[in-house]
Amino acid sequence: MRATLRWAHSDLRRHRGEALFLVLATAGIVASLLLAAALFGYATNPWQRTFAETRGAHVWIHTASSADTGRLARLDGVASVAGPYRTESVTVASRGTRASVELRGTARLPSVGRPLLTAGHWLDPAEPDGVVLESGLARALLAEPGDTLTLPGTPRTLTVEGVADSAEPSYSPGEQPGLVWALPAALRTPGGQVIGLRLADPADTDYAVQRAVTALGAGAVGEVSTWQQARAAAQGDNRLLGQVLGLFGLGALIAAGLAVHGAIATRIRGHLRDLSVLKAIGFTPGQVVRIFLLQHLAYALLGAVAAAALTQTLGSRIPGRLGDAVGVWQGLPGHTMALLAVPVGAVLFIGLTTGLAAWRAGRVPPVPVPRPAVSAGGRLTGPARRALGTRLPAALVLGCHKLLTGRGRSLTGVARLTLPLLLIVVALSAWTTLDRFHTDPARVGLPTSLTVRTDGAPAPADLHSLLAGDSRVAAVYPGVELAALVPGQTATIALRGLGTDARPYPCALAEGRAAHGPDEAVAGQGLLDLLHARVGDWVRMTVGDRPQILHIVGRSIEPQNAGRVVTASLDTLRENDPQLAPAFYELRLRPGADPHRVAAALTTAGRGHLDVHAVTNPADGLSPLRAVVAGLIAVLALIGLVELLTAIGGSVREGERDVLAFKAIGMSPRQITAITVTATSATALAATLTATVLGLPLAHRLIDAQGASSGIGAGIARSPSPGLLLALGTATVLGAAGLATIPAARAARKRLADTLSAAA
Template sequence: MRPVLTKAFADVRRHRLQTLVVFVIAALAITVGAMGGTLLVQTSSPYDHAFADLAGPHLVAVFDARKVTSNQVAATAGLAGVTATAGPWVAAEVPFEKGGTHLTATASFSQKATLTVLGRDDPGGSLDRLEVVSGRWVRGPGEIVVTRSFAIGRAVLVGDRITALGTSDKSLLTVVGEAVDANPNPDRAWVASGIVASLNPVDAPLSYVMAYRFRVATSRADIRADLNDLEAAVPAGAVANYASYLDFRDSYNFNNSLILTFLLAFVVLAVGAVAVIVANVVTGAVLANYREIGILKAIGFTPGQVVAVFVIQMLVPALAACLIAVPLGAIASKPLLDQAAEAISLPPPSPLVPIVDVLVPALGISVIAAAAALPAWRAGRLNAVDAITTGTAPLGRYTKRRVGWWRVPGQLSLGAGDAFARPVRGGLTAVAILVGVATLVFASGLYSAILKFNDLFAQPNFQVTVSRLGGYSDLDTNEVLQRQPETNLIVGVHQLAAVVPGQPDPVPGTIFRGRSQQLGYRLAEGRWFAKSNEAVLGVVFNPYHWRVGQEVVVRIDTEPVHLRIVGTCYCFWTLGMDWSTYAAVAPNAKPIDYLVQLRPGTNVDAYVRQVSAAQPDFLFPQAISSGTGFNIEAILDAMVAALALILGAIAGLGVFNTLLLTTRERVRDIAILKALGMTPGQVTAMVTASAGVLGLVGALLGIPAGIGLYRYLIDAMARLAGFSISSDTFTSAIDPGHLLLVALAGVLVALLGAILPARWAARTSVVNVLNLE
């Protein structure tokens, strides 16, 4: 082994530039790999860990206290399928303010005007435990504990005082702690059990919240069956709402899954590109060193030892790269981990994951070793005498070429021919560029798709939402809003879950009261509903694959409702329908949220202040922020841009390396051409032309590859998100102009990679190379 190491290390020292190239590309790829691995491990398990550590429930059910007693709810613990319960806890929906600012809470894609305040004296227990991560648990009246994510999101600190609205006495509560549990929703808070009723807004219903674990709860269908038993055990309509651990897990995993999908795709691309470049380097080294290989074999190196010399040359920089790439990957993954942890209200996990820190470099090293071993195998099989005699590999038949078109300057046609003078090397380099271009196409497509997504799902034409508390009537709310001269249109809305008979999951529905067609939701197909029992279908969540023209039956408030789907729109709810449809099954129902369209030129903030001042305790107006609330694009965007840069750098280094090898190999030809009168500028043009051809080939192949990758990942993202839209929706998002720019970028990367080898070639000394003295 010693002679192998001696020779390999001597070659590493001799080929410092080549070693540096391998070091840089390996470091980039392993950094991306370590980042992906860390995120994969640390973001796929925390929910399960939290669920296990905090004894998370399979189902949290909310019971309407007007329809069921606390004892009746507690009695459900004895149902056959129930293995453990916690609660019931009395709960109220309470609006809060801090320092005059209304504290909203994020829930799914929208803001919620209230916090669900639960009366709970003990955070422990055998099920649905809470972990106090800051401060302490409540000890009596006047104290409240909030979720950690709410505290972070609304800048509420332990010790702050917040005011409960909706009651005449406006209780002032001190935040004494921040807690986390297995529920990722931040819109919850806990107080001593005896004070919930005093916080409950006037006329608003109280509820009971109970947590369950069931004997069988692995699928949504299982949960649905358990829920059916639960509903059967209490008076009809008593179960007002519920959430399963599967919802929590999906909600948590959604963003991370998207990021991971992209990241893992990039890891594969980066590692692939590195393998291609390493194979290219070793191929070049073998071709250029036939004589030396022959000598090695002549003095007694076995074929395996010859292969080992080349593999070790690649492993030395790769191992050095691991030393910096693993910590770099950990550092790069930290912001994403922190964000993911914040989403689930857990302390951020460590970015140092031993298994990743060992496995990723090991995999990277293995790929590099394999990529080096394949071309090195050729060296191992060379006949010693032939190798010494030949000196370097003969050029194949594909490399013989004509001087080219006379109209194209000779240096360009010669350079173009040089691109594939070594077909394998040229091909491998083109593949490296292909990967870079495909990444750019994908990144460009994704960015355009996000813009189009934002455009399609942009907020319709209303500027303010107003929520009212139960103590304040629908009539009074309308009167306050109508009184404002800037009000143009008021549409009352009610969100509900429509049960689909025979299906495990209900679908989200929105009921509109008023001239909702004027809200300007973007229609994908058909028309807006015009009368009772007509519905518009959202294109995003269409789990049962309904179509325009189809008649469907859903249950709303336990009553069957026949709906005819008349159109589809770019909306996040599944079914949108007119109030008249809902009124048939709930004649006394009134909206509690209102969408307000303002007259053109109205100052939205001033309007919000006006409405708030008109009824500060019971009405909560909010200006609508622009955009879709779909905020993951910023992370994806930054990540895609960074990774595209990394892959671009890898591709550029690939070209650099290839041209370096080619220039060294062709140094004699370059010297001859210079002796014949080729100027340094023409030599530069010749080498650059070679890079240009490689860039062009890579770009032309990379564009369809990138589009394919883009479509695949967009569809994968839609599947993960449970969206019913596909990449077809965004096909037109890929701008041909962008594609042209990306193709040019591919060529540009190749040309950048050619700068140094071209300059070195131009400076070739004819006298020295041709040994003219």
């Protein structure tokens, strides 16, 4: 045991930098995987817990006031119902912020879809104008119990009595109205009703929706939402962040395992004589294997324990969503198991790769095997001799010759270094794609910056003139959004009429062409997937009791409503319903215009009749991804450093015999050093080029696959700029050259007797 510890201590002193990088890389990998687990738990468990505690309804159906919803409780598979409740769509304002809301007349606290009060109290009949706000809406309005909400354009006011959590979709400006519970007497002009169905088997949701719509009649159904849609909305971008962390964490773990394997294999080749001596003095093969295995397991264990401890103690203090996710995750039931399983799994994987490499050390014979008479590089090839004849620098020619004739070892070294660089290229592509959402939103489905809604005054013609009269507004597109039932009546989608035939809405197309003829429309990826359709198909949907048949001529990049959107011109929809009037206006601003200042100016000009808000950019919720990508790049860079140190150590050891020949023909130590530096730089250059060639299409596939699965659609991926890729390649090559200079110079300046001894 003492000899084993002395060997490990000696090896640690000789490779301190490599050991440090392995510990740091392992810590970064384990931290990434733990944060991924936290984000997955944060994305799913809070909503699931709220749904269970509120006994949430699996289906919510908005119907006309005349619909006979009582028959839905008698449908097979319906365990219980919530409501029906009368509803009224209004706009409320608080502290200068407006929001479109649904007032839901609720006489008493329901048993299905029961709101969980987080502040204040439930509705009191003594306060007829009292309301309870859904927590997401309360945060948007900065409202709390005791505050007064106004209804712009009317003398009505509402008093906030409480704030409650709900498993229904939370408020989203321009997409999802906020939910407000009120006493039935507080509803002045009810426009419909809503009923919730709690099913005996949630897997039968689509079938239950189909039967409910059939029972009520398609013309009576306005909108259908399911628990799957609510869960997806609640998970939001947290699941995406978790997927990114998990994917890169696993990739980095594989790269780290290969780095450890390569480092041990290189070290074994350089210590064949020492290993033979250990065997000769009585070390068994198992003891030799344990020397390497325990040493690198200690490195991995140290990094894993440090990552787990830091995540547990400081993770909740990370600013933003990551810190919130860790804080929630620490209170979930599976937290302790994940905190133990992830570090243990990472250590075991590294131990497996270490054991495979260390097994070769146990097979080293006790009697040293003479090294081959010909060096690893072999004799000079014809091209190398001709290159020397053209008076190219000898160091450049011999360095490239050393790499190209290194057989499998050179290719293995290039492959191991390629993996972390490839992951870095993918990470940079994700960063660039995210930046594009901010710098060029028009090309990712967000051509407009503001949405304007009105309470009916002024008249549409006057309102259009008011909006277009602002010099900072480049274009005004009238629009309307209708809830439409898809064939089979299992879900509702958004049917939008935007722009006119004279001034079409500039949809961002990823496939096909723009809609400019009768009955033509473009659709999002989510809609095409839902209908199992593709560009060129005709699709039929139902708006109330009116069928609408459209020809899908293009696929648009649609970041809203999970891509379940079909967009035609307002004139096209008016052909089916001539009474259709604009419900909102989309504004495209001139370059450099501040959306918030324009919104404030238009709100003032509208004299309280306009609700103006900025278009939601999905990239706003992905701001933590920047820090995640930066951290992952740092971890991958550490793994790349380990690979470079391994390649440099192997190149120096295998070139010890060549030093004799180079000195014999009169080469200076500087020239001999340049050969090793050139070989290492060429390895880094080959790995960088391979990573770029393979990483760019891989990044496009991964990002577009994520876009397609989220409903936005493929076509959003963007590659890093050539300058950024050039900077990555330059940094890698120059870093490799810098790291190789000192050990190569030491080897070139060894005394002749030392070199002869090492080469024997």
